[in-house]
Amino acid sequence: MVIPNNFLFTLIFLGIANWGTVIYFLFHLIKPKQKLTTINDKRFISNVKNKTGLDVVIKIMDIDQMIGFMISSPPFPAVMVFSRKLFDSFNRDEKEWVILHESSHYFMWHSLKFALSQFTLLIVGIFIINNFVVNEGIVLTLLIGLLLGLLYVQIAKIFEYEADNFAAKNMDDPKGMVTGNIKMRNDYNGFWQNKIFKNFFSIAVSYEDRIKMAEKQSGLKRK
Numbered sequence: 001m002v003i004p005n006n007f008l009f010t011l012i013f014l015g016i017a018n019w020g021t022v023i024y025f026l027f028h029l030i031k032p033k034q035k036l037t038t039i040n041d042k043r044f045i046s047n048v049k050n051k052t053g054l055d056v057v058i059k060i061m062d063i064d065q066m067i068g069f070m071i072s073s074p075p076f077p078a079v080m081v082f083s084r085k086l087f088d089s090f091n092r093d094e095k096e097w098v099i100l101h102e103s104s105h106y107f108m109w110h111s112l113k114f115a116l117s118q119f120t121l122l123i124v125g126i127f128i129i130n131n132f133v134v135n136e137g138i139v140l141t142l143l144i145g146l147l148l149g150l151l152y153v154q155i156a157k158i159f160e161y162e163a164d165n166f167a168a169k170n171m172d173d174p175k176g177m178v179t180g181n182i183k184m185r186n187d188y189n190g191f192w193q194n195k196i197f198k199n200f201f202s203i204a205v206s207y208e209d210r211i212k213m214a215e216k217q218s219g220l221k222r223k
C-alpha cells in the first residue's frame, strides 16, 4: 500500500503542531465520570473582569497534573478549567496569573489565530509537495512536515508570549507568576521538561522566560 505524500505530510505536520492537545484529550478529558465544579469566588472573578472585560467562568477538573486552559473562544462565553492540583496548590496571585493568561487567549482571539496559522502552513506544505516532490520522495515529505511543524510551534509561541506578557503586566503582584512557575517546574521533571525538546516542540513559554517577564514587571512596579 502506498501512502500518498500529501496525507503523510498532513499527518506529520498536524501531529507536531497539536501533539500536546491530542495527548491531553486522550488521557484526561475522555475519562468517564469526569465532573466539573464551578468556582464561585465573586470578588476574585470581578477583579479579573476589571482587567480583561470578561465574565470568565472557572471550573475545576480532577486531574493530577498542574494545568489550566481555556475551553472556549468567542463568540461563546469564556470558560476556563483549572486542574484540582493547580487550584489547590496555587495561592491567589498565582491563580491570577493563570486566569489572566488564559483570558488573554480568549480576548486576543488566539484559538482562531492558531487555527489560521496551521491552515496556512498546511496549504503551503501541500503546495510544495504537489509541485516539487516526486512520488517516492517520502524522506523529503517527512522533512517538510517536520520543518513546517517546527515553524508552527515558533509562531504559536508568539501568541503564548502575548498571553504571558498581558498577565505579567496586569497582575496585582507579578511575583505570583514567579512562584507559580517555580511550583510548576518543581512538580514534574520527566522527559517532556527537557529544555531543547520544549524549545522546539512545545508552544508554551519556558518557565525561565516567564519568570524573567514577571521579575521585570515587579521591578517596574516597585519604581
Ligand SMILES: [Zn+2]
Residues within 6 Å of the ligand: 101, 105, 160, 163
Ligand atoms: Zn497559553
